[in-house]
Amino acid sequence: MNDAIRQRARELGFDICRITSAAPPASAQHLTDWLSAGHQGEMAWLQRNAHKRIDPQQILPGARSIICLATSYHAAEWQAEPTSGQGAVARYARHTDYHDVLAAPLKELSHFITAQGDSNTRSLWYVDTGPLLERDLAQRAGLGFVGKHTNLISRQLGNWFFLSEIITTLELPPDKPEVNRCGTCSRCLSACPTNALPAPFQLDARRCISYLTIELKGAIPVELRPLIGNRIYGCDDCLAACPWNRFAKEASLLHPHRRNDLSTPELLSLLKLDAPGFKQLFAGTPMLRTKRRGLLRNVCVALGNTAGKEALPALESAIQDSEPLIAEHAAWAIAEINKRTAG
Ligand code: SF4
Ligand code: SF4
Known part of the structure; x- marks a missing residue:
């Protein structure tokens, strides 16, 4: 059998x-x-x-x-x-x-x-x-x-x-x-x-x-x-x-x-996602699990670790996000980028 x-x-x-x-x-x-x-x-x-x-x-x-x-x-x-x-x-x-x-x-x-x-x-x-x-x-x-x-x-x-x-x-x-x-x-x-x-x-x-x-x-x-x-x-x-x-x-x-399209997504595009955009992009994938707030939190961390000054305008906008979690991680990312690019 x-x-x-x-x-x-x-x-x-x-x-x-x-x-x-x-x-x-x-x-x-x-x-x-x-x-x-x-x-x-x-x-x-x-x-x-x-x-x-x-x-x-x-x-x-x-x-x-x-x-x-x-x-x-x-x-x-x-x-x-x-x-x-x-x-x-x-x-x-x-x-x-x-x-x-x-x-x-x-x-x-x-x-x-x-x-x-x-x-x-x-x-x-x-x-x-x-x-x-x-x-x-x-x-x-x-x-x-x-x-x-x-x-x-x-x-x-x-x-x-x-x-x-x-x-x-x-x-x-x-x-x-x-x-x-x-x-x-x-x-x-x-x-x-x-x-x-x-x-x-x-x-x-x-x-x-x-x-x-x-x-x-x-x-x-x-x-x-x-x-x-x-x-x-x-x-x-x-x-x-x-x-x-x-x-x-x-x-x-x-x-x-x-x-x-999810294998190497552009960080700055992800940071611009609003709630409907997030749901549309990740519909039917495991990535919905973090919700928008979790994913954008992670995107901020990745930008803080790897991006240059070109990411600052998008991160400045993210500081205004209605989700405090995203705003706090965006502020951290800005400080990291400024530290790295100073001088
Ligand atoms: S699980 Fe880790 S330790 Fe085991 S074979 Fe793979 S890499 Fe090596
Ligand atoms: S953080 Fe370490 S233990 Fe966790 S998935 Fe990555 S390599 Fe594996």
Whole structure:
């Protein structure tokens, strides 16, 4: 039956399909310790769902198996770095929201799996908003291994893929787990601009640029702003540094949903966006998540770190913005540019 499920997954566009049992993930204790240490910052939702993350039975009573799926979002053309005046956007976000793209094939595969059982069989699908400790389960399913940067790496896809899962009451033979294959490498730790990876497998989310530019709703701590560089939505540095990317495979399912216009957007154009303009530009993408105030806050930081005097008029206007968050970060950016260009 596993082969039939894998075959159907491939037909639907998934790159990897592996199966594990529905036993609780091994890192449940690690999550509990991580939350107790307060590493989640403002991500209170992690705390709220903790019991479900720890035990799949809390999500689907009677669950027996979990099907773990990987979908590549690699685009070879995206190796280019942004040039002066442009912002950097994490690669996963340069698409139509993957939750929307993956929903239809996941639903279809879920029906297929349910149809393999009897009338009592039930299945549920998730794309990373689900409360599962999914990286752990994916490693147990043999899909990949958790690297020292705490993300999942696949020997077939490198670092550029989305994870999703289907939990089912169907009993399926589990695949062999994967083991960590980082060896003596520590490139991701050295690549991190904010030292958010102080030791292997330890992420301090409060210093991570993905957290600071996406999850954090308020002001970015002043001491971290210069380290953010031109990154305006997320950060790929630890993923990009990983040597396993030599196996990255060009995306198929996600390919038609690329938004190349978001790969290196012009910072000054973004700073001019009003509320309707923001909604129009980012409609259907993950970048709506920060709202206009969050994104323009990040744009101000990027300008403060990289722009010259040509950015001052637009930043002067941004100081008048009705959002105090944007106004404060614009004032910071002006001071930084003046400091840098003085003399
Ligand atoms: S995403 Fe960026 S800031 Fe966060 S841990 Fe990786 S390299 Fe560091
Ligand atoms: S960069 Fe090296 S240490 Fe970091 S996850 Fe990749 S293989 Fe592991």
